[in-house]
Amino acid sequence: MWRRLTSLSHLRQVRRADELKICQAFCTDITKPPVEAESHYRRNSPFVAFVLGGPGSGKGTQCLKIAETFGFEHIGAGDLLRKEMYSGSENGDMIQKLMKEGSIAPSEVTVKLIKKAIESAENRKFLIDGFPRSEENRMAYERIVGAEPNFVLFFDCPEEVMVKRVLNRNEGRVDDNEHTVKERLKVYKGTTLPVVNHYAKKGKLYKVVDITDTLQKQVIGIEEVECAVEKYMRM
């Protein structure tokens, strides 16, 4: 049974300035950007939040709600790659093969797609969902885009829950099968978690622990994220 997003106690260590950052990033009227985002608007540089978590941890589900509620543009790195794959581009076959294997696409390809999506959007506040998946991805983004994210949201979810969700996702994806999800979990633990740790060390990581253990509640509401953020702000 769904209980709620909880346990942000590890965030107590985070500096006051960072508390304000997350407060400003989330607690804003869509029509009026928060102070930090506002200064980014003025300089016309994007305000970027990376959203990380294992396969099936709920990144896409939460991003849709955060984007709608707080006025962010949602850029799914996997969605951009799938679009590229089905577009008949020269990279299509390569992307399909890597996705089926559960491997990570070359950084240059993904970062160029993300950069293009950022540049072509009118919005200047972005949630980049499912990226960076490796330290190499992260460094390529910093080099090509020339910036670091303003903060990173991390969905921490038990492995067996992630597997159940992926196998029940039913979106016709080439990678939603038992074999690929096993490979994806290996890549997540070995290659993506170092990125999560990197941002934790920099004080940019905001972890949300999802302790739901069944599929009964299919979609969690933005209230849970808000609730977690509010709880964090009170600490």
Ligand SMILES: Nc1ncnc2c1ncn2[C@@H]1O[C@H](COP(=O)(O)OP(=O)(O)O)[C@@H](O)[C@H]1O
């Ligand atoms: N908190 C939740 N409880 C139960 N099911 C969820 C929850 N969050 C997402 N799901 C479902 O799990 C599947 C994977 O979620 P998704 O948002 O696509 O994860 P991700 O983008 O991290 O892979 C989807 O079918 C979604 O509806």
Ligand SMILES: O=c1ccn([C@@H]2O[C@H](COP(=O)(O)OP(=O)(O)O)[C@@H](O)[C@H]2O)c(=O)[nH]1
């Ligand atoms: O930055 C990225 C994002 C995704 N992918 C590929 O796309 C797949 C699906 O990613 P997505 O984020 O859509 O999956 P989710 O975690 O949401 O299930 C990954 O396993 C990778 O093969 C990638 O190579 N680089």
Ligand SMILES: [Mg+2]
């Ligand atoms: Mg997703």
